[in-house]
Every structure is written in C-alpha cells, then in structure tokens.
Amino acid sequence: MEDKPSEVVLFGTWYSSYTSRVALALKLKGIPFKYVEENLSNKSELLLKFNPIHKKVPVLLHNGMPICESLIILEYIDEVWNHAPKLLPEDPYQRARVRFWTNYTDQKIMPACYPILLKRGEENQKAIEDMEEMQRVLEEGIKQDFPEKSSFFNGKTMGLLDIVMGVNGYNYKAFHEVTNSEIIGPKNPKIFMWVNALKEHPLMKDTLPPHDKVVAMLKSKIAPTPDV
Ligand SMILES: N[C@@H](CCC(=O)N[C@@H](CS)C(=O)NCC(=O)O)C(=O)O
The missing domain is CATH 1.20.1050.10 (Glutathione S-transferase Yfyf (Class Pi); Chain A, domain 2)
Structure with a gap:
C-alpha cells in the first residue's frame, strides 16, 4: 500500500469507455488525479511516448511511470491502493x-x-x-x-x-x-x-x-x- 502522496495523471478521451473505467476506479478509491483530454485525431507527444505500442488511451501515469491497457490499469490501482473498496474479491x-x-x-x-x-x-x-x-x-x-x-x-x-x-x-x-x-x-x-x-x-x-x-x-x- 502506498503511504506517501503520489502524482496520478490519466490521459483519456471523453467518449472512451476504456478511459471511463479508469476514472471511475480512481474516484471509487478516492485517489486524486489530474485528467488530460487527448484528441485522438492528433495524438499528443506524451501519449505516443507513454503508450508507444498501442498509441491508445487510457494511459495512467503514476509518479512518472506509465501503465497502459484499461484492465491492467484497474488491477494496478487495486494492488497499489489496496484499501477498500477492493475491485477484486479476496477468494x-x-x-x-x-x-x-x-x-x-x-x-x-x-x-x-x-x-x-x-x-x-x-x-x-x-x-x-x-x-x-x-x-x-x-x-x-x-x-x-x-x-x-x-x-x-x-x-x-x-x-x-x-x-x-x-x-x-x-x-x-x-x-x-x-x-x-x-x-x-x-x-x-x-x-x-x-x-x-x-x-x-x-x-x-x-x-x-x-x-x-x-x-x-x-x-x-x-x-x-x-x-x-
Ligand atoms: N484495450 C485497450 C483499448 C483502448 C482503446 O481502444 N482506446 C481507443 C479509444 S476508445 C483509442 O485510444 N483509440 C485510438 C486509436 O486506435 O488510434 C484498453 O483496454 O485500454
């Protein structure tokens, strides 16, 4: 579990349900984050740098470390901020x-x-x-x-x-x-x-x-x- 405050940035697009998954998980866990809206027809250099393989949103930047793919991000969030509410059951x-x-x-x-x-x-x-x-x-x-x-x-x-x-x-x-x-x-x-x-x-x-x-x-x- 993280105890020092961390910097969390979400790169997303408003209509992307993959982005909404991540925003929702962060809010559910009470994790403050900065949101950066991406224009997918003119992707930012930061998006291409942080997700060079898929070049897609969402990307979560946690203390400068990029995490890609919404479902992987959700599990990462649950592991790092492993307090309630838990996203996955214990069993x-x-x-x-x-x-x-x-x-x-x-x-x-x-x-x-x-x-x-x-x-x-x-x-x-x-x-x-x-x-x-x-x-x-x-x-x-x-x-x-x-x-x-x-x-x-x-x-x-x-x-x-x-x-x-x-x-x-x-x-x-x-x-x-x-x-x-x-x-x-x-x-x-x-x-x-x-x-x-x-x-x-x-x-x-x-x-x-x-x-x-x-x-x-x-x-x-x-x-x-x-x-x-
Ligand atoms: N499997 C990915 C899918 C993400 C995805 O498809 N994102 C779309 C927006 S909804 C995207 O960034 N598309 C840009 C592109 O394909 O160039 C995830 O779960 O994060």
Missing part, C-alpha cells in the same frame, strides 16, 4: 470468475458493438443477432456464477465487473436510439436490472457523458444508409 476462485466475465465483456461484447454501428442491411442484422446471443450467454453466465447477488457483485460497492459492465451499459439508450436496436432490455432481466442499478450510482453519473452528447458522437460514427 481466488471468485477472482477468476470476475476476471472471466470481465474478459468476456471486454473481448466479445465490446468489439461486437462496432459492426452494429458500421454495417448496413443484412450484415447489420447479423451483427445485432450476434450481440443478442452474446447477451444471452452473459445473462446465463452471471446467473450461474453469481447466484447470490442481485445487482452489485462485489458486496455493496462496485467491483471490477461492475465498473466494466456499468461503463458499457450506462448509455445503452443512446446506443439503441442511434442503431435502432434493443440490446439491453427485459429479455435479459439480470443484466437489465444490473445495468439500471449501476446507472443510478452517483460516481457513474459523475463520470459518464450525458445521453445527448453520446447520441451526437455515435451518429457521427454510424455508416450512412446507402441510397436505394
């Missing part, structure tokens, strides 16, 4: 389950959002169906692996999986509006209840961008409908 098997579903959300669900935004016609329909199937798998998985919890998985405070799920789900209504889909809804009641509970968390509201700003940003990314 190794519980930790493994939390990591499994965090990884599933990160590696399967997040990338599956892009084709829904970018593809049109049949490919768009297929992308929505793929996502629905992934959500069904997640619903069954969390029912089976976390039968004891209703909304917050790591006790009464947010843990690693809550951060990742909450950040992903926070603006689901904006995603539905722009893509004309319904990914998160009553057909997967556990996820629906969980995401809606997380949306009410004051730190989520303080960290995630507002609906209208996200709608405008998503519209700017969406593929134009071809003329018929």
Whole structure:
C-alpha cells in the first residue's frame, strides 16, 4: 500500500469507455488525479511516448511511470491502493470468475458493438443477432456464477465487473436510439436490472457523458444508409 502522496495523471478521451473505467476506479478509491483530454485525431507527444505500442488511451501515469491497457490499469490501482473498496474479491476462485466475465465483456461484447454501428442491411442484422446471443450467454453466465447477488457483485460497492459492465451499459439508450436496436432490455432481466442499478450510482453519473452528447458522437460514427 502506498503511504506517501503520489502524482496520478490519466490521459483519456471523453467518449472512451476504456478511459471511463479508469476514472471511475480512481474516484471509487478516492485517489486524486489530474485528467488530460487527448484528441485522438492528433495524438499528443506524451501519449505516443507513454503508450508507444498501442498509441491508445487510457494511459495512467503514476509518479512518472506509465501503465497502459484499461484492465491492467484497474488491477494496478487495486494492488497499489489496496484499501477498500477492493475491485477484486479476496477468494481466488471468485477472482477468476470476475476476471472471466470481465474478459468476456471486454473481448466479445465490446468489439461486437462496432459492426452494429458500421454495417448496413443484412450484415447489420447479423451483427445485432450476434450481440443478442452474446447477451444471452452473459445473462446465463452471471446467473450461474453469481447466484447470490442481485445487482452489485462485489458486496455493496462496485467491483471490477461492475465498473466494466456499468461503463458499457450506462448509455445503452443512446446506443439503441442511434442503431435502432434493443440490446439491453427485459429479455435479459439480470443484466437489465444490473445495468439500471449501476446507472443510478452517483460516481457513474459523475463520470459518464450525458445521453445527448453520446447520441451526437455515435451518429457521427454510424455508416450512412446507402441510397436505394
Ligand atoms: N484495450 C485497450 C483499448 C483502448 C482503446 O481502444 N482506446 C481507443 C479509444 S476508445 C483509442 O485510444 N483509440 C485510438 C486509436 O486506435 O488510434 C484498453 O483496454 O485500454
């Protein structure tokens, strides 16, 4: 555990959910930090210096040491500031389950959002169906692996999986509006209840961008409908 005050800087972009994961974890732990907004179409020299491999946000700079990749940063934060609230449970098997579903959300669900935004016609329909199937798998998985919890998985405070799920789900209504889909809804009641509970968390509201700003940003990314 760190006992001397440290200098913590987060390089991020307002619409990056990966950045929001880190901002949320820092706030949850009560760690003061400076935030630097990056323009991803004109990346700063500092970002390229601190993340020369991926050249992406977020980057956490801790006493001058850069840490890259949001999930690695979250675990780093939990190890360095290892006071409550803990992001990962103590029990190794519980930790493994939390990591499994965090990884599933990160590696399967997040990338599956892009084709829904970018593809049109049949490919768009297929992308929505793929996502629905992934959500069904997640619903069954969390029912089976976390039968004891209703909304917050790591006790009464947010843990690693809550951060990742909450950040992903926070603006689901904006995603539905722009893509004309319904990914998160009553057909997967556990996820629906969980995401809606997380949306009410004051730190989520303080960290995630507002609906209208996200709608405008998503519209700017969406593929134009071809003329018929
Ligand atoms: N796996 C990375 C993903 C980070 C990521 O994709 N960041 C995007 C913003 S949402 C980025 O910096 N993109 C810039 C680029 O691809 O050039 C993480 O978890 O940190």
